[in-house]
Amino acid sequence: xxxxxPAMFTRSLNPTFSDTDALGHINNTRIPVWFExxxxxxxxxxxxxxxxxxxxxxxxxxxxxxxxxxxxxxxxEIRTGVSRIGSSSFTxxxxxxxxxxxxxxxxxxxxxxxxxxxxAKPIPDGVRSELESHLIDTAAFVS
Amino acid sequence: xxxxxPAMFTRSLNPTFSDTDALGHINNTRIPVWFExxxxxxxxxxxxxxxxxxxxxxxxxxxxxxxxxxxxxxxxEIRTGVSRIGSSSFTxxxxxxxxxxxxxxxxxxxxxxxxxxxxAKPIPDGVRSELESHLIDTAAFVS
Amino acid sequence: xxxxxPAMFTRSLNPTFSDTDALGHINNTRIPVWFExxxxxxxxxxxxxxxxxxxxxxxxxxxxxxxxxxxxxxxxEIRTGVSRIGSSSFTxxxxxxxxxxxxxxxxxxxxxxxxxxxxAKPIPDGVRSELESHLIDTAAFVS
Amino acid sequence: xxxxxPAMFTRSLNPTFSDTDALGHINNTRIPVWFExxxxxxxxxxxxxxxxxxxxxxxxxxxxxxxxxxxxxxxxEIRTGVSRIGSSSFTxxxxxxxxxxxxxxxxxxxxxxxxxxxxAKPIPDGVRSELESHLIDTAAFVS
Numbered sequence: 001x002x003x004x005x006p007a008m009f010t011r012s013l014n015p016t017f018s019d020t021d022a023l024g025h026i027n028n029t030r031i032p033v034w035f036e037x038x039x040x041x042x043x044x045x046x047x048x049x050x051x052x053x054x055x056x057x058x059x060x061x062x063x064x065x066x067x068x069x070x071x072x073x074x075x076x077e078i079r080t081g082v083s084r085i086g087s088s089s090f091t092x093x094x095x096x097x098x099x100x101x102x103x104x105x106x107x108x109x110x111x112x113x114x115x116x117x118x119x120a121k122p123i124p125d126g127v128r129s130e131l132e133s134h135l136i137d138t139a140a141f142v143s
Numbered sequence: 144x145x146x147x148x149p150a151m152f153t154r155s156l157n158p159t160f161s162d163t164d165a166l167g168h169i170n171n172t173r174i175p176v177w178f179e180x181x182x183x184x185x186x187x188x189x190x191x192x193x194x195x196x197x198x199x200x201x202x203x204x205x206x207x208x209x210x211x212x213x214x215x216x217x218x219x220e221i222r223t224g225v226s227r228i229g230s231s232s233f234t235x236x237x238x239x240x241x242x243x244x245x246x247x248x249x250x251x252x253x254x255x256x257x258x259x260x261x262x263a264k265p266i267p268d269g270v271r272s273e274l275e276s277h278l279i280d281t282a283a284f285v286s
Numbered sequence: 287x288x289x290x291x292p293a294m295f296t297r298s299l300n301p302t303f304s305d306t307d308a309l310g311h312i313n314n315t316r317i318p319v320w321f322e323x324x325x326x327x328x329x330x331x332x333x334x335x336x337x338x339x340x341x342x343x344x345x346x347x348x349x350x351x352x353x354x355x356x357x358x359x360x361x362x363e364i365r366t367g368v369s370r371i372g373s374s375s376f377t378x379x380x381x382x383x384x385x386x387x388x389x390x391x392x393x394x395x396x397x398x399x400x401x402x403x404x405x406a407k408p409i410p411d412g413v414r415s416e417l418e419s420h421l422i423d424t425a426a427f428v429s
Numbered sequence: 430x431x432x433x434x435p436a437m438f439t440r441s442l443n444p445t446f447s448d449t450d451a452l453g454h455i456n457n458t459r460i461p462v463w464f465e466x467x468x469x470x471x472x473x474x475x476x477x478x479x480x481x482x483x484x485x486x487x488x489x490x491x492x493x494x495x496x497x498x499x500x501x502x503x504x505x506e507i508r509t510g511v512s513r514i515g516s517s518s519f520t521x522x523x524x525x526x527x528x529x530x531x532x533x534x535x536x537x538x539x540x541x542x543x544x545x546x547x548x549a550k551p552i553p554d555g556v557r558s559e560l561e562s563h564l565i566d567t568a569a570f571v572s
Contacts, residue, residue, distance in 0.1 A: 013442070016466040017481070018172045020165035022215060022338035023401065024481060027161040028345045029322055033315045037445040050502035052308035052446070052453060059314045063349045072165060073479035115309065156299070159323040160338070165481035166544065167338060171488045172462045179458055180302040193359035195303070195310060195451035202457045206492045216336035258452065304456040308449035308501060315447045358451060 002142050007134050009041035009080040015072050026070035032062055035094050035106045038078035042092055045130045046112070056121075060089065061109040067143075068103045070096075076103075081136030088112045088120040090131055095141035102143040145285050150277050152184035152223040158215050169213035175205055178237050178249045181221035185235055188273045189255070199264075203232065204252040210286075211246045213239075219246075224279030231255045231263040233274055238284035245286040288428050293420050295327035295366040301358050312356035318348055321380050321392045324364035328378055331416045332398070342407075346375065347395040353429075354389045356382075362389075367422030374398045374406040376417055381427035388429040431571050436563050438470035438509040444501050455499035461491055464523045464535045467507035471521055474559045475541070485550075489518065490538040496572075497532045499525075505532075510565030517541045517549040519560055524570035531572040 004010055013034060021027035040050065047054045070076070077097045084091035089111045096104040112123045123131070147153055156177060164170035183193065190197045213219070220240045227234035232254045239247040255266045266274070290296055299320060307313035326336065333340045356362070363383045370377035375397045382390040398409045409417070433439060442463060450456035469479065476483045499505070506526045513520035518540045525533040541552045552560070 014466070014469070016462055016469075017164055017472075018170040018462055018465055020170075020481060021160055022163035022165070022167045023341060023344075024165045027163075028348070029161045029315070029319045032318050032348075033445055033447055036315055036447060037443070040443070040445075043446075052449060052501055055309060058309075059352050061349070061351050062314070062318075063347070065347050066345050072481055157323070157326070159319055159326075160329075161319055161322060163338060166484060166487075171491070172458070172465055175458045175461050175491075176302055176304055179304055180300070183300070183302075186303075195306060195358055198452060201452075202495050204492070204494050205457070205461075206490070208490050209488050215338055303450055304458045306451035306456075307446055308451070308453045310451045313447040313449075 002140055004079060005081070005136055005140055007081055007136050009038065009134065010077060011038045011041070011080070012075050012077045013037065014075050017072060020072050026072065028066060031064050031066070031096065031104050031106065034076060034078060034096065035064070035108065038080045038094060039092055039108065041080060042082070042134070045127050055115065056112055057110050058113045059108060060111050063107045065105045067105065068101050070098050070103045074099050079141070082131045082134045083107070083136060083138050085123070085128065085131050085135070088122050090123065093136060093138045093141070100143070102141060105141050145283055147222060148224070148279055148283055150224055150279050152181065152277065153220060154181045154184065154223070155218050155220045156180065157218050160215060163215050169215065171209060174207050174209070174239065174247050174249065177219060177221060177239065178207070178251065181223045181237060182235055182251065184223060185225070185277070188270050198258065199255055200253050201256045202251060203254050206250045208248045210248065211244050213241050213246045217242050222284070225274050225277045226250070226279060226281050228266070228271065228274050228278070231265050233266065236279060236281045236284070243286070245284065248284050288426055290365060291367070291422055291426055293367055293422050295324065295420065296363060297324045297327070297366070298361050298363045299323065300361050303358060306358050312358065314352060317350050317352070317382065317390050317392065320362060320364060320382065321350070321394065324366045324380060325378055325394065327366060328368070328420070331413050341401065342398055343396050344399045345394060346397050348392065350390055350392045352390050354387050356384050356389045360385050365427070368417045368420045369393070369422060369424050371409070371414065371417050371421070374408050376409065379422060379424045379427070386429070388427065391424070391427050431569055433508060434510070434565055434569055436510055436565050438467065438563065439506060440467045440470065440509070441504050441506045442466065443504050446501060449501050455501065457495060460493050460495070460525065460533050460535065463505060463507060463525065464493070464537065467509045467523060468521055468537065470509060471511070471563070474556050484544065485541055486539050487542045488537060489540050492536045494534045496534065497530050499527050499532045503528050508570070511560045511563045512536070512565060512567050514552070514557065514560050514564070517551050519552065522565060522567045522570070529572070531570065534570050
């Protein structure tokens with residue numbers, strides 16, 4: 001597993017038995033959930049107390065590339081950074097490792113959003129500079 | 144599978160692959176989800192359009208007895224009725240069948256609840272008589 | 287909602303309360319699960335009895351574009367077709383509608399796979415011609 | 430939150446957004462999943478490397494009492510112990526806390542099981558004495 005870049009957030013978790021499927025490994029649909037879990041660090045830049053009533057983000061798109069089988073009985077480490085910042089949207093890039101092996105890579109397009117008027121709104125300058133401090137080169141996501 | 148009593152609601156669903164686990168069968172934690180799905184018919188007596196913003200129920204307790212292994216590749220039928228009606232709470236009893244075999248039996252204690260003041264409130268008479276029309280004898284939940 | 291093309295598979299489902307999240311709508315992570323559910327029709331071309339012990343497919347990649355908020359209290363219709371067929375891999379394209387509105391579009395790259403030797407293997411001719419009969423133009427996925 | 434008894438296992442986790450529901454709190458169906466996660470410590474007494482292919486347990490019954498609303502933005506602590514040991518079955522008792530408040534209490538009846546011949550089998554003496562060292566008084570599960 002490559003060294004973690006300082007700009008990346010890191011979270012780890014342990015799978016539950018219900019994360020597995022009949023093929024004996026982690027089911028593919030759990031990876032978007034784990035990536036959502038790890039994006040909490042990014043959401044916290046927008047909503048510091050993570051109170052859902054103050055939520056200002058929505059998802060526009062996800063991509064996940066599955067690189068290796070994942071197992072029930074070993075911890076998962078997720079690395080998260082920002083790979084693109086637009087005026088009101090940005091892209092989060094994530095990689096998931098188990099036993100030092102790259103298991104999955106993901107991209108999520110998120111939009112800074114006003115849930116009252118249901119419209120995108122520009123990312124505030126303060127949050128923008130925080131996002132910039134987490135800009136990463138996704139080429140770093142290697143085994 | 145015993146004949147369905149008229150007072151019971153019936154819903155069916157097909158498992159997804161992610162409902163299975165590494166033992167090759169349906170994971171136990173999916174059964175509470177499927178029972179929640181089938182309780183929609185009961186919730187609709189309280190909130191006819193099922194709009195979550197008008198929700199007036201909370202859960203106090205669940206019990207599930209697992210009776211048989213459940214498989215990915217056959218439909219599930221769930222039967223739902225009411226087994227107890229109190230002043231502000233009631234109990235929903237449910238059974239789940241696959242290929243005519245009783246797979247699980249469940250009880251859920253639900254409370255008619257005011258989410259604003261966070262307090263139980265009496266079941267309205269109109270809803271009560273509807274609940275009464277779905278009273279069942281759980282002895283009917285046999286293979 | 288555009289008319290369904292004959293080559294598409296169609297499945298429908300009703301959300302459960304646990305599919306919603308604190309923003310009041312369906313959580314984004316449920317869409318990959320629902321698309322997996324609807325891909326059962328494609329998996330059945332490879333494993334007619336859907337017995338997990340005979341499974342010959344793995345996932346290489348998923349993409350989901352979220353187009354509209356999805357609600358708890360209305361049924362979901364999913365349309366599924368094949369948009370690319372390679373030698374051992376193929377791409378499934380899917381669209382999800384609620385109340386006639388396009389809610390999400392997805393692509394899944396699947397690989398015909400030998401789980402014993404852990405290697406891709408060519409799609410058999412019989413299955414290939416069945417996949418071909420489900421080839422669709424994803425431009426048909428409009429509201 | 431009462432002091433943790435030495436015989437109890439403790440695990441903590443952070444909720445994901447998809448664990449919430451449209452009422453703004455954690456959905457009830459997530460608690461059985463979180464209790465399953467925390468029972469890994471008990472399963473490890475039977476299967477030290479937690480390899481699913483060596484699994485020797487099945488679930489016969491679960492009960493969950495919901496005591497307080499649970500929130501997305503604070504960690505969950507789960508305490509797990511054994512409250513009954515029979516010849517081939519035993520009961521795991523668990524409590525879940527958030528911000529020091531008791532949020533849910535659960536019981537799970539598990540059976541030591543031979544998945545080949547599909548029959549219960551006696552708990553081996555070595556595992557039995559380990560289970561005994563985790564016997565707890567569930568009266569300790571208070572706020």
